[in-house]
Amino acid sequence: MTPSPPTASADVPGIPLDAVAFYRELESSNSREWWAANKQRYAVSVQEPMAHLGDVLTEEFGEPKLFRPNRDVRFSKNKAPYKDHQGLFVPTSARMGWYVQVGADGLRTAGGFYASESDQLARYRASVADELVGARLMKIVDTLSDSGFDIGGDVLATRPRGIPADHPRLELLRHRTLSASRDHGTPDWLEAEEVAQRVRADWAAMRPLIEWCDQYVGATEKPGRR
Template sequence: MSFEGFPVAALDFYDDLEIDNTKSFWTAHKQTYDEAVRAPMEALTAALEKEFGPAKIFRPYRDVRFAKDKTPYKTHQGAFVAAGPATGWYVEIGAPGVRVAGGFYHAEADALARIRAAMDDDRTGPQVLRIVRRLERAGFERAGDRLKTSPRGYAADHPRIDLLRHRSLSLSRSYGFEPVIHTGELLERVRADWKALRPYVDWVTDRTR
């Protein structure tokens, strides 16, 4: 199956799911999910696999065992291509439209320590700062869990303190409801974005392997 974009029905499905997040709604509309959401996502990630690697398409079911929110279904469909531990490329469709991202989404204590040490280093730190700033100038937005204060051992006036505060750090671009998301051209947009994100993904992966 070739990728021809996500149909309008995919956005409508998630709009309705946010209002009626129940098993009865899901059962009645599962065919829409399969045809308008799951199948296009499989086609999109399959087309990118040769260049970036196989994707994990996440299950649509939420883990509610320890959550206060007991709604059973995720209100978006994501897919992730791993380059390293919790590090790689991401694409998502949901009620807000399509979003593309890359970076690290979690780091164990030892991996985070290595990332921060590399950010602190006067050789590798300026390198990643240039990469991040270049991506931001290209329209990517920085996101991730971050400390409100400086991490232990790093001065508040460190030249890269904004990076050092992050416990996870990704860069993303939203296509929202742009007409392109309903066409095959979205494949080339995602490919171009993931290629642009590769220097950052590679930089992190080299520190977390």
């Protein structure tokens, strides 16, 4: 598909294909000089359409946060100054909620909890181990998987201490974080108003997972980490 030119964002009711082209070019030109030359293009093809998408979904899911494009390189070996995608996040509890991004591979939706403190992890594992609550999560995850979502997160290579090898929810207990995601790529509807309908449908399908995480994991109670 040929990317649309970076004209006024109002000309494209969805996410311009130029947003994908922008990040594909950024992969080989991630410098402040290149960004300065393409700053207006970023605003028109990426920032404004993603902000509009968030506005459309706010009433149903909550106030979104559009992440800044700059990377924090202070403690990273990778000194590339800019992120290789534009993310938008709607939080419920701290470090969990709904997510959508556009990058070089196209559009991606996701949801779940993406980081955990020790108290959150303890609550998560206790809930998964509970016969009723854990079975409810298993059903949610199985439904999402059967619907085409990828189930991911930070997963231990071995089982947690004290968990038997034959535990019926061992795979879930190995998770330190838990998410569902779907990669859409660059479909015909990316530039159309339908993009909001597609993201809305994915997020609605993820709602049981988000609500489970919000209820049984919740925000950390550690001072300064909320």
